[in-house]
Amino acid sequence: MTNPDSTVLNQTETVLRTDNVSIFYGDFKAVRDVSMDIPKNRVTAFIGPSGCGKSTILRCFNRLNDLIPIFKLEGRIFYHDQSLYESNVDAVEVRRRIGMVFQKPNPFPKSIYDNIAYGVRINGLAKSKADIEEIVERSLRQAALWDEVKDKMHQSGFALSGGQQQRLCIARTVAINPDVVLMDEPCASLDPISTLKVEELIHELKENYTIVIVTHNMQQASRVSDMTAFFNAKAIEGGKRFGYLVEYDNTEDIFQNPQEEATQQYVSGRFG
Numbered sequence: 001m002t003n004p005d006s007t008v009l010n011q012t013e014t015v016l017r018t019d020n021v022s023i024f025y026g027d028f029k030a031v032r033d034v035s036m037d038i039p040k041n042r043v044t045a046f047i048g049p050s051g052c053g054k055s056t057i058l059r060c061f062n063r064l065n066d067l068i069p070i071f072k073l074e075g076r077i078f079y080h081d082q083s084l085y086e087s088n089v090d091a092v093e094v095r096r097r098i099g100m101v102f103q104k105p106n107p108f109p110k111s112i113y114d115n116i117a118y119g120v121r122i123n124g125l126a127k128s129k130a131d132i133e134e135i136v137e138r139s140l141r142q143a144a145l146w147d148e149v150k151d152k153m154h155q156s157g158f159a160l161s162g163g164q165q166q167r168l169c170i171a172r173t174v175a176i177n178p179d180v181v182l183m184d185e186p187c188a189s190l191d192p193i194s195t196l197k198v199e200e201l202i203h204e205l206k207e208n209y210t211i212v213i214v215t216h217n218m219q220q221a222s223r224v225s226d227m228t229a230f231f232n233a234k235a236i237e238g239g240k241r242f243g244y245l246v247e248y249d250n251t252e253d254i255f256q257n258p259q260e261e262a263t264q265q266y267v268s269g270r271f272g
């Protein structure tokens with residue numbers, strides 16, 4: 001599983017930790033016994049075949065699965081020292097600190113400006129209109145979108161291209177000052193040029209944020225991440241499959257010197 005010699009992990013503090021986490025949807029144990037540490041100011045990629053539980057684990061980090069009535073979690077997830085699933089933890093506050101960018105860009109049906117200003121206002125992060133304007137501009141600059149939109153801030157967010165919409169969603173996420181940004185296949189619906197822009201952005205964002213990204217694109221994982229977790233799925237009776245963590249290490253080691261045969265097969269495209 002996790003290589004104890006992993007250099008990236010040894011360099012930086014842990015922001016998120018899963019301790020023997022298993023996840024159920026109803027009676028079905030979809031993901032089993034995941035233990036891993038997510039390091040601060042690094043990009044951690046989750047890779048693996050469809051259905052191995054990458055998105056399920058990602059969504060547990062900001063309690064997004066709480067919205068699914070049949071969801072149940074065993075084990076513990078720590079955000080810094082706080083156990084995330086304790087009854088006194090406010091899931092809304094968790095989602096403010098641990099933001100999420102989804103596969104399909106999902107701007108609000110509002111202007112470019114209001115896409116960002118809205119969260120700033122409802123979270124009480126600004127005292128004046130000037131404060132809001134400053135945060136909007138800073139967030140758009142952080143998302144490498146400012147130059148493209150500064151003259152059309154009051155146009156609809158939907159009027160932007162898909163790649164620009166995704167960067168708008170990233171700007172919206174960083175505007176409310178999160179600590180962690182989760183990304184679930186953020187480039188899946190983007191063309192190669194927009195993908196490259198978002199990848200560059202991820203690289204810059206890690207200076208200020210801890211990033212966890214699910215990706216099906218192995219080149220992307222090797223380009224953008226410092227750490228990589230390879231998940232796999234094992235068949236059980238009844239035609240079901242459960243997901244588990246096979247190996248978690250520095251990205252370079254996962255791609256060039258994996259410890260597990262299954263990882264080697266997956267990263268070299270000889271899988272299944």
Ligand SMILES: Nc1ncnc2c1ncn2[C@@H]1O[C@H](COP(=O)(O)OP(=O)(O)OP(=O)(O)O)[C@@H](O)[C@H]1O
Nearest residue numbers: 025030049050051052053054055056057068241243
């Ligand atoms: N809302 C849900 N209700 C019931 N089962 C679910 C739900 N969401 C996910 N699952 C099951 O949990 C398992 C893991 O799914 P998950 O989407 O996390 O995998 P994944 O690795 O992200 O897959 P993909 O790469 O295809 O997105 C699968 O067996 C899936 O069918």
